């Protein structure tokens with residue numbers, strides 16, 4: 586059968602294991618050989634024991650486990666030409682011309698780059714004698730399919746990234762716990778939520794916890810946010826609320842692009858409003874724990890769709906990603922998604938927030 590390598594890369598997310606399980610089992614079912622690449626792109630560079638063949642049983646009892654059993658990494662070396670040459674050599678030497686990457690924005694951009702450079706990489710390897718002309722000829726094409734695994738839900742073209750739902754569950758568990766102590770002490774909590782440049786998790790947290798205020802990168806607060814915040818807190822105090830929740834996305838800024846930090850908000854709440862305020866940075870708790878039912882299903886469907894999408898690609902075709910739209914799995918062009926993603930980041934940088942939001946709306 587054909588060789589398919591599967592790698593999980595970048596920040597892990599709940600649902601990577603269900604995705605991996607589906608890739609392995611559907612791949613074996615259709616007669617392919619599946620190879621795990623351990624430790625993300627770094628394992629693809631080092632090769633050796635980091636590339637091992639998967640079996641049906643090697644993915645037993647993992648659907649409920651968070652993270653990724655094959656390890657992940659943020660590899661700097663992969664960004665370099667030398668790193669990519671080593672990757673190409675390791676894939677060719679194992680007879681692999683098919684790659685499934687499970688990861689977020691950075692990892693999928695890496696996959697696009699590897700595919701783009703593939704012909705050059707092979708000719709360089711052939712020139713330096715590291716692979717033979719026959720090997721270069723046999724592996725002239727590389728089929729690449731991405732699965733969008735990240736808690737941030739920041740990827741265009743898909744309604745939900747694999748892991749975002751579980752992260753939200755984890756956040757809600759933590760906020761429920763905080764709310765009981767906050768309520769007892771009549772305290773205000775500033776909750777810092779992950780998401781990098783994306784406010785999805787913070788916004789959904791605010792909506793589902795009846796927060797008093799939320800800061801997200803896509804919609805910076807008005808320049809007079811301290812007064813605005815004061816008003817909101819005042820109104821909810823008057824309504825008899827014993828606790829206040831202020832949700833802060835880690836990438837939040839003011840209208841001029843200056844970061845708004847949890848310490849800044851806490852100091853304002855304590856010094857100007859006289860509130861008993863505490864900060865909770867939820868951190869990697871958000872990425873941990875068991876995947877939700879939604880992520881187990883989404884991961885499984887995405888994994889299966891990735892294998893079928895890969896089988897349908899031509900060897901000279903550009904990479905695809907599998908996304909969920911409505912309740913349907915869709916094949917999208919990776920390049921187009923990356924372009925929208927970059928436009929979105931640029932729009933936020935240029936303070937074109939309406940444009941950024943409408944680009945997000947395309948997701």
Ligand code: F6P
Pocket residue numbers: 596659689735736737779780781835872
């Ligand atoms: O992209 C996922 C994510 O958890 C972001 O929300 C966060 O900014 C980042 O990764 C943290 O990265 P690391 O785990 O490398 O500290």
